[in-house]
Amino acid sequence: MKVLITGSNGLIGSALMPFLRQGDHQFRRLLRTESHEPDTTSWDSINGTFAHGAFDEIEAVVHLAGEGIANGRWTESRKRSIRDSRVVGTRNLCETLAGLETPPKVLVAASATGFYGDRGDELLDESALPGSGFLPDVCQAWEEAVAPAEARGIRVVHLRTGIVLSPLGGALAQMLTPFKLGVGGVLGSGNQYMSWIAVDDMLGVVLHALTDSSVRGPVNTVAPRAVTNHEFTKTLGKVLHRPTVFPLPAFAVKLLFGEMGDSLLLDSTRVTPTCLNESSFEFTYPDLEGALRHLLGRE
Numbered sequence: 251m252k253v254l255i256t257g258s259n260g261l262i263g264s265a266l267m268p269f270l271r272q273g274d275h276q277f278r279r280l281l282r283t284e285s286h287e288p289d290t291t292s293w294d295s296i297n298g299t300f301a302h303g304a305f306d307e308i309e310a311v312v313h314l315a316g317e318g319i320a321n322g323r324w325t326e327s328r329k330r331s332i333r334d335s336r337v338v339g340t341r342n343l344c345e346t347l348a349g350l351e352t353p354p355k356v357l358v359a360a361s362a363t364g365f366y367g368d369r370g371d372e373l374l375d376e377s378a379l380p381g382s383g384f385l386p387d388v389c390q391a392w393e394e395a396v397a398p399a400e401a402r403g404i405r406v407v408h409l410r411t412g413i414v415l416s417p418l419g420g421a422l423a424q425m426l427t428p429f430k431l432g433v434g435g436v437l438g439s440g441n442q443y444m445s446w447i448a449v450d451d452m453l454g455v456v457l458h459a460l461t462d463s464s465v466r467g468p469v470n471t472v473a474p475r476a477v478t479n480h481e482f483t484k485t486l487g488k489v490l491h492r493p494t495v496f497p498l499p500a501f502a503v504k505l506l507f508g509e510m511g512d513s514l515l516l517d518s519t520r521v522t523p524t525c526l527n528e529s530s531f532e533f534t535y536p537d538l539e540g541a542l543r544h545l546l547g548r549e
Contacts, residue, residue, distance in 0.1 A: 251460065252276040252307050256293075256343070257314030257360070261419040262411075262452060266312065269453045280304060280315075296334060298342030305350055310460050313359040315339055316392075320421075324384070324510045333388050340395035348402035357399050358459045361408040363445050363472065365389035368517035371443065375524040376410070376468045385513050393468070405466050407459040412445035412472035412521060414452050417545055426546075429486055435496035438503060440480030442518035445472040448535040448545060458531050470523045474536045482538065489542045 253270060257263045258279040270277050279290045284301070291304040295315060317335040322328060340359065347353050366374045367381015380386045389410075396406050415422045428434045447455075455471050477485070487494035503511040523531075535541035543549045 252278070252309050253460070254278050254280055254305065254308045254311045254354070255314065256280045256295075256312070256339075257316065260314055260318075261414060261416060262360075262449070262456075263312075263314045265416070265418075265449055266314075266453055266456060269457070273457065278304075278308065282315075293343075295339035295342060298346065300346060305347070305354075308354050310354050310356045311343075311347065311358070312456060312460070313340065313343060313357060316360065319364075319385070320510065320514060322510075323508050329384060333391070336388060336392040337395050340392060341398070344396050344399040347404060348398040353399075353402055353404055356405045356407070356460055356463075357396065358407045358409060358456060359393075359396055361389050361393050361410045361468070363410050363412045363470065363519050363521045364513070365393070365410055365468075366519050366521065368513075369520065370518050371520055374470075374519065374521045376470055383513065384509065405463065407465055408468045409455065409459065409471045410468055410521070411452065412447055412470075412476075412519075414449050415446055415541060415545055416449035418449075422545070425486065426490075429490055429492055429494070432492045433496045434483060434487060434492065434494050435498060436483050436494070437479050437498050438500035438516045440478060440483065440497070442479050442516055443476045443520035444479055444482050445470075445476040445519055445521040446482075446538065446541075447471055447473050448541040450544075451533050451535055454534065455526065455531065458526070458529070462529055465525065465529050467525075469525045470521050471526070472521045472523050473533060473538070473541070474523060474527070475538075476520045476522070477538055485539050486542060489539060489546060489548050 281292050284292045291301045293300045317332050364385030367383050367386040380390045393408050400406050413421050459465050483494045
């Protein structure tokens with residue numbers, strides 16, 4: 251399969267390329283700036299312009315592009331950038347795909363468990379309604395922006411991804427230094443649920459979505475069992491052999507990070523991967539402690 255990838259410089263995209271190569275798949279990177287590297291092409295996601303030949307021979311698209319939501323406090327201008335990078339970019343991509351003489355067969359598009367918002371201990375499968383707030387609104391608009399591709403008959407999969415665990419980036423990488431220094435601890439009450447997935451299984455889900463024609467629509471891309479922040483904290487401390495006795499109260503999280511801290515660190519989202527289970531996807535790392543030991547070389 252020849253796959254076009256957006257967002258290839260991100261945590262998932264950078265891991266996906268060697269993963270696809272191992273499976274003898276080919277890929278072309280769709281970058282925001284021109285590059286002379288092999289297997290690259292370029293686009294302007296906001297204006298919807300693409301380099302000549304960007305889609306030649308492409309059979310599938312993995313769309314991961316979007317401004318990082320944890321890169322800074324959510325000012326109004328930053329929130330606008332986060333939304334536009336996802337919604338406008340996705341709409342422009344899908345309108346272009348829909349206009350191709352031979353469109354790709356499948357589009358695997360990033361979304362997030364932020365779709366569900368702060369839901370306490372409610373167990374959420376793909377049929378659950380969206381929550382309220384900035385992230386749910388963005389995720390809902392993000393998913394709706396693929397409409398032109400769906401109307402053209404392209405099979406579309408929305409990966410509602412939880413916290414992707416990798417020592418190379420993302421939430422886990424940011425946690426490692428304080429935890430290794432013995433100053434890690436519970437955030438807020440610690441009762442909020444965290445829906446997570448090991449990066450190895452994340453890549454497996456992308457390939458599963460690309461190759462299994464029965465998979466379409468929203469797919470909760472999370473491990474089988476969400477954990478509370480308290481359980482996550484204690485498990486990471488156990489794997490690293492470090493104490494976890496320095497909590498960060500909710501008021502301190504809000505003071506330090508504002509609205510972003512509320513949404514990313516204190517909101518509770520307990521998600522279950524019903525669609526993956528029903529399509530017989532097999533997790534390599536379904537258990538948090540096993541996943542952390544593998545990722546951190548503590549097996």
